[in-house]
Amino acid sequence: MTRTEPIRPDWPVPGRVRAFATTRAGGFSWGDWAGLNLALHVGDDPEHVVANRARLREALALPAEPLWLSQVHGCSVADAGRDLAGCEADAAFAYTPGQVCAVLTADCLPVLFADREGVAVAAAHAGWRGLAGGVLEATLARFDDPGRVIAWLGPAIGPLAFEVGEEVREAFLAVDPLAAEAFVQHGERWRADLYRLARLRLEVAGIGEVYGGGRCTYSEPQHFYSYRRDGRTGRQASLIWLEETA
Incomplete structure (x- = not known):
């Protein structure tokens, strides 16, 4: 088993904000889920997933x-301090130190949020449906002052690999005509840029500082799980929390 190789976001957050995105490196899973699979719902041996999660807690000192x-x-x-594990949600926020927000992805876009004072943090899972439906805006609404929030875009399927049908493009254009710039026609389908779509939505929501983006889960099989590439596969995590002090 190799050691874990988490990605540390490069963004100007206060020192008490801790954030990471995992890769598939390390872990106890094998076969289709080889590496640090952190999801219990994808067919992997539950004992391997439990061991991987314990490995993650140790590696990141959660x-x-x-x-x-x-x-x-x-x-x-979800409220990381009130809701229970397994609750149905696609984002989580926390105002209390020690509460860890996390989302699992394997092509969908993970988005981490923190306010400039280091008072609140959140994580959102933004597949195209959630992104078009407003999951980022719903997450931002949990902050006291969304205008003082910055965001980081984690690893997701890149614009050269994410082909979608006309219905996906129409779902975004119905909300914002400017979303057309995030789609490039490819035969009878469209290549969609999740990163650009997220930045457009965040800009409209008043978020002036957006970092990250650019890593493609589909084209980096040695680093990331990708459902679009492999079908049956694992999930990586993007996590954020507050420490008691910087």
Whole structure:
């Protein structure tokens, strides 16, 4: 087993904000889920997943078990200090130190949020349905002052690999005509840029500082799980929490 190789976001957050995105490196899973699969719902041996989650807690020195969500491509936002593991939501927020927000992805876009004072943090799972439906806006609404929030875009399927039908493009254009710039026609289908779509939505919501983006889960099989590429596969996690002090 190799050691874990988490990605540390490069963004100007206060020192008490801790954030990471995992890769598939390390872990106890094998076969289709080889590496640090953190999802229990994808067919992997549950004992391997439990061991992987324990490995993650140790590697990142997590203050608590993350709030693992039951993600449904919706817009519900869980409270990491109140809701129970397995609750149906696609985002989580926390105002209290030691509460770990987490989302699982394997092509969908993970988005981490923190306010400039280091008072609140959140994580959102933004597949195209959730993104079009407003999961980012729903997450931002949990902050006292969304205008003082910055965001980081984690690893997701890139614009050269994400082909979609006309219905996906129409779902975004119905909300914002400017979303047309995030689609490039490819034969009878469209290549969609999740990163650009997220930045457009965040800009409209008043978020002036958006970092990250650019890593493609589909084209980096040595680093990331990708459902679009492999079908049966694992999930990586993006996590964020507050420490007591910087």
